[in-house]
Structure formats: structure tokens, C-alpha cells
Amino acid sequence: MTTRTTRERKGLRLAQREAIWAYVFLAVPLAFFATIRFWPALQSFRLSLFTWHVDPARRQFIGFDYYQELLRNPVFHQALKNTLLYAAIVVPGSMLLGLLIALLLQNVGRGRSLYRAIYFAPYITPAVAVAWVWGWMYNYNFGIINTLLIEWWSFLERIGLERFAVEPQRFLTDPDKALYSVAAVIVWQQLGFQVVIFLAGLQGIPRVFYEAARIDGANAWHLFRHVTLPLLNPVIVFSVIITTIASLQLFDQIVNINFTDQGGPLNRTLSIAVYMYQEAFGRARMGYAAAVTVVLFLLILIVTLVQLRLTQRRVEY
């Protein structure tokens, strides 16, 4: 009996020793991460409970006053609504289009890399540059989109089909259209990312499944729904979560596409991140802005957890 126990103890010590080394190596980046990420986040929480002053001694504790102010503030409500709308448009929009294009590209033999590069190019273009150029393109008086619409209109007039004409649009100055115009730009940018990861995901599906399904008499739609989609699930889960987090934090494009009136006409393109920035640095209200950040954090956390819950069940390997 003593021999067995000794052998057991020896085995445990080995595994433990290996585990200890793993913990040691992990501890270093964890400590760094904790200092750079967690500590400031906790400080943000703390900041949201005090009025802001550079001198910590002159900050006054006000508890949840800023949170109550948030809940009553119509500008925050608008920002929240806008942010959710951005996510609701950008996530399914870019993913569906991305998947569609990836499926099409799958059938392209030569030139696939070229197409992939073309679709990916907007994604690697700096958001600021994209926003400024689109701001110009959308401009009512000088933008190319409206110029083309007018050219189209005059052409239709000449052949007597004016009723098919589209009037020039106030893409960025019409409060009802501005958000969708900005969302379209973001979908365009995100598309490339979706195409690339879906292509990679599609290539990871073994051919045998398709062949087996075809033998069983499946058509293209069945193949897609019962083979492709379930096996793409890991990619879909990843993409949904990443894209949702990114669209809930939108800032660059919104601030730059309408630089003189950031947040759009009558706050209709304002996102929570931009609102937080304006409050923190435009109005020197760090405490209130910290409360906005905390709310954004909770929003992202809840949405991500819900998404993980909903999609985890259907992961198949």
C-alpha cells in the first residue's frame, strides 16, 4: 500500500509542477494586463461616484447622482438609441453581405486573392480618412453621389422616364437619414473583414461533408443550411461578438464624417462613445463621462453574454 501512495504522490507532484510553471508564465502578462486594463476600469467606476476635480481632495462623493442624471438626460437616450441602431444595422448588414460575397468568391478560381484584397482594402484604410472622403461624397451640393443622381435624373428626363428619378438626398444633414448614411459607410468598411474570415471559415469545411450530403440527395439550399451554416458556427460566433463590440463603441467615423457638427444633426448620429468624449473633454465633466463609460461597459457585457448564450448551444465540430 505504501508503494502505491508513493507512486500517486509522485504523479501529482509532476503535473502540479508543470501547472506551476504555466501559472508563472501567465502571471506576468496577467499582472501587466491587470495594471493597464483592470485598474483604470475600476478607477473609472470610482470616478463616476465623485464630482470631478484635478485635486482629489476636492472631489465630492455624490453616489449615483450621475447615473440618475443619465437616466433622465434626453441626449443620452438619443445616444443609446443610436448606438443600438448602429449595432442592429452594422452587425447583420456586414455579416450577411460578407457571407454572401465569401460564398460567391468560393466559386471563383483565379483572381480570388485579388477580389479578397479589393474587398479588404476599405477595412485597412484608416477610419478617419474614410469618414472625411465619405463626408465629401455625401455632401448635398458638391458630393459625387448627388451629382450622379442629378445626371441620372437629367438622362431620364430626356427619355421621358422622370418618375424613376431619385432626387438628390441630404444624406448627412437630414436628421432621419444621417444615421443610416453613417451606418452604410461602416458596413462598407466592415465588409472586408467579414469576407476574409468567412472565406477562411468556408475553406475549413471538409469537402467530404458536401459529397456525403449530395449523395443523400441534398440540393444547394440544403447544403448551405445543414452543412455550411452549422460548420461555420464558430466563425459566426466570433464575428458576431467582435462586430457587436466594435459597433457599440463607434467613434472615429461619427466624429469625422460630420466634423463641424459631431454627433450629427440634432444628435441623431451621436453614439455613446462620442457623447462620453464630448462630456469629458468639451465640458470638463469627467465624473459624468465616467458614469457614461460604466453604462457602456455594462451594455457591451450584457449584449456579449447574451450572444454567447444564444450561440454556444449550436457550436458543432
Add this chain to the structure above:
Amino acid sequence: MRHSGMRFPGMRPIVRTLLVAAAFALATAQAQVAITYWQYDFATRIDAMNQLIEQFNAENPDVVVTQETFPYDAYQQRVAASLAAGEGPDVVQLFYGWVGPWQRAGYIEPLPKEHFADEWIQDYFIPMVESVNIGGDYYGLPTAVRALALFYNKDQFREVGLDPDSPPTTWDEFIEAAKMLTTQRGPRFERIGFGIAPNGQDHHLVRTVLMNQLGTPPYSDDNTEVLYGNEIGAEALAFYTSWQTEHEIGVAEFMPGNNGYREGFYTQENISMIIDGSFAIGAVRTNAQFDWGVAELPTFDNGVKANFGSFWMNGLTPNATADPAKLEAASRFIKFVTSEEAMQIWLDVVGELPAAKTMVADPELTADPVYGAFIAGLAYAEATQFVDEAGQRDAMVNAINRVLLEGVDPMTSILQAAAEDQALLDAANTQ
């Protein structure tokens, strides 16, 4: 050799001299106070300040001032982040409208009365400086001030048959001229008579100029009450928005980009007139390839004149007030950059008007074809006391946009703006 006592007398003379020189240099270096000055990135302002700093450092060997600048869009962030970390500037330049939020956040401290006596400030500077007096303390002093005026394209005036040397003096003349200058191309404008820019200076135009001209100051003297939530406010808003909705002499966001109305005027030449501050003179001078002029702001038929004045000022941060030696040096520096010589340098290099009463009355300045219009406006200009410039600006810009973009009637819109503005005043005044 073993010596227990001093070996100094035994040293060679050359070594002794070097030691003494080193000690002297060290002593003076340690006695020098280092002051850091911050302002935003703008070529002529940096240039002017460098000249002033060089002169100050030469005249005050016990102080060494260095300048650091940041892009305008990142400026407030930098100040906030660095001061919170206990670093950053000792003397900081800020827009007067930021004084409320900055004072509440502790970024700037009151100017010490032993160096800046109230009577001296009130005697020397033009009355605009009262707008940065909070609770009896002044929070900064300006080198230069600005007022608004009407910039107009003389070549285009000639083109449509208007006299380039008789710019409009009344709002009716202004609208008539703008109508003649506006050209359309299909459903869009090719050139607009006036560069409507609610987010530029136009919200000041509505709040401080039009309202005063029509009979009400925007805020009460003690800055506790909003006074434009009534028919007069509605009339001012209705008048301004009619330029776009009824007379069609312009449209907001005509030119895209950052304050595109300026570019439209001086580079693209598709905007004939703009209302802008004297700070635009430099840019217009450099860029305009046409004959341009400046005129005092038009008035209504009642002849009441009004103008909006503003300024950037030099304030003290907690970094300066924490240390008595720094405080004294920084105060000396602020006194220097607000002296008449400094104001003259600023006028020559940057083109902004001096803030001292004596200099503003200079007949040469009044007669100048460009500065004259601004000096004239300065005489009756009001620097609206803001408690939160960003928030109050938003209230007015949204009021304008509600009428222009959503067709809300001016009375409803101005009442909403007045309510939002009042809430801001209340929040600031209860702190």
C-alpha cells in the same frame, strides 16, 4: 600625503577658478524658475509667443519659459489629462468661454490679487474681461480680443452690379445683396450669398447680436436667468432661419469639412459673404485671390448696434499656484504677455486686436480698412458670459437646426433652447 583638514588653499589656481565658476553656474541654474506655457497649434500664434518668450527670458534671467503646443482638437484633452496627473503647464491659454467648466474642474486657479489688482485689471483691459470674473476672482487675462464683422467678396459684388465700397448696412440691404449674389444650378446652389454656419459664429450671431438688436440681452446681468425665451428670441431665430428657409440666400453645411464656410469664402469663392471673427483675417489674407472687404455688422431699421466679442486668455494652473516662486514668475510672465508691447507684437504677427483700452482707441487702428470694422464693433461688443460654452452652444445650434431641418416653428424651438440653457445656468450657479 595625509591632510585631515582643508586642502583647498593648496589647489592650483586654475582648478580653484573652475570650481568657483561651476558652483556659480550651478547656483544660478538652481535659482532659475522653469515655467511651461501651453497654447494650441497655430503658426502665427506660436511665432508671436516665441518672440515674446525670447524677450521675456532675456529680461528675466531668473526665469526660463518654454512653450508647448497641441492641435486644437486635442487641446482640452491634453490639459485635462496632464493636470490630473500633476504635470502639464503652469500658464495655459484658454478660450474665455471655457472658464466655467475649467474653473469647476480645477484646471485654472484665480489670479492672485497681490499681482493682479482688481482696479488695475478694470482700468487697463476693455470691459469684456469681466466675463471671466467668477465670484470676484479673475481667472485669466487676454493678450488679444476679437469681434465679428461681415467679410464680403468685392469682385462678386461688382459682378452682380453692387457697389463694392458700399457694403450692406441694414439687414434688409444684406438680404437683397445676398439674393443677387446667389446662383443656382438645377436643384442645388452654385454660389450662395451668405455662408450659413450655425456651428461657426452664427450661434453667437443669433444669441448675442440679433437678440440684443431686437431688444433683449440673452442673459440677465447676474447671469442667472435666460432672457430670450419669448417673442423677441423667437423673432431673432425666425429672422436668422428665414435666410435659408424663405430668402434662400444660403444653406447650412454647404461646404463639407471643418467649418467649410470659411473655405467656401476664401478658397472656393462659392460663398460671397461670411460673418466671422477677426481671427479669420490672417487666413483670408493668405488665401483669398480676390478683392475682399470687411464691414461692420448690419443692423435692423431701429439702428441698434450689437456685436459679439471673445478672447483667448492666459490663466494659471494648480502647478503654478502650488509653488510661491513659480507663482511669482508665472504672474510676471502673464503681466508681460498682456503688456502694450506684447499686444502690439500680437497684432502685427497674429492680426488680433489688442485688449488694452488705450490701444483699442488708437486712431491708426480705427482708420485701417480691415481692422477698422472690427474696432468699431469692439466698441459695443459684448463677451457673453458662458457657464458652459459647449452646452450653451449646443442649445442654440439645436434650436437653429430644429427650425432648418425639422420645420419646427421658431417659438417652440427657442423656448426649448431657453429651457435647456436655463438648466445649464442653474446647474452652474448652484455649485
